[in-house]
Amino acid sequence: MTAVLRAVISSALAGLLGLDSVQAGQFLLSRPAFVGPVLGWLNGCPLEGARLGILLELLYIDFIPVGGVVPPNGTAAAAAAVLAHTAGLAPSLSFFVGLAAGALFSPLDYRLRSARSAWNPLVEAQVRAGVFSLRRWVARSLLIENAAMAAYVFAWFAAAALLAQVPGLARLYPGTDFAYALMPWLGLSGLYFRFRTQIYKKG
């Protein structure tokens, strides 16, 4: 029960931090490097949370949200990874669960953004009617995004808890552990080539 309650609180917090990604602020509070240790600390595993967070961050830094591109979501990735670990999966498998969760959030994000296009005529009609406040549309956007992220993260926690009950799952761990040990190098490679390309192109 405590684990479920913690997962609910963690999911709600992930929803709140996720707003920083697009909807409000953009202080990088939604990045996996921050979400990981925060949720890890909340769930009693700060070190593993920080490690999952930074390794996901190193891979997710490869994606740039320019124009209308919907990149894989780092908040969903880090939150799902930490909660998968607290649900009973090994950190290595939790990492790959998080990787998948972040990538699969993009279609949901795309639908949310598309759905908001339908708001434009409604906002205009409201202004034409003489009601100038846009605050409720902004608040609605924030609330829906928050709820979607929280529900999504909690769904991954539930799925991970079910997965943890599958017999023979431990047979995967030698493979996932080894792949996980190589992830920092994959991330460092991304970091290196990002700046090397920029230097090569002279800015």
Added chain:
Amino acid sequence: MFFRSFFMQAGWNYERFQNLGFAYCLQPALEKFYPDPEKRKAALLRHLGLVNTQPYMASFVAGNVAAVEERAAASPDAEAALKSMPGVKQALATSFASIGDRIFWGRLKPMTVQLCVLVWSAGGFFGWLFTGLDSPVSVALLFAGPGAGIAVYSAFAVYWRWRGLKVGYACGGASSCGLDCADWSRLIRRLSAAGFAMSLAIAALAFGLLWRANSGAAPADLAFRLGLPVAVMALHRVSRAYGRSVFFAAGLVLAGSLLLFSVLSFSPFKLYL
């Protein structure tokens, strides 16, 4: 307007991008300039059209547009005063998006990760490199890493949001407004150089740590354990060259590891002794 600029992307949609956030940011200025509800309504509807720029640099556009609206509100011929506004707004949005994407998304954001890794390493925490290492580490240090990156990045972002509003408002109406307020090319070049230097430092640190962790290994073992990360980095490079994302490389590494150590049951080993 400054406080509301933090919600510039609220309501982001595919039809008109940041229109809702932009109009919300501009609203206090419009309320001040247009006491007449009919004129205010027309002004607000003008800014519910398409806007797409970089969220931090949007302040330059918002400041500029606010100045134009102020002039139009005071002018007897508002239509003439607003004639060039849509073109200027579009031109500035595009220009600042390009600059902002390069500075914030392309350089500063990856640098916050580098800063995090360097702070952790300075504090003696190398768990970011060795996934099986569970040495005790203080929670304060775990938060200091990402906290340092966030502090530096946010200070920079908040500064440009504020400066953008001020500069944009001061030279409102001009299509080059704010573009000359800093040597953007030089700033971008310097950030690239700093990021590359930190990348090299982190790569050297990582290989140095791996070398030290395998100091008792036989030469062939050492070469293999140092060669494996190099092979992973090369795999990433090749994936990029073929237009594949880092997820593709991660998937290949996972599939290979599962095949070798879970399906074929080879004895797993660690990268360090």
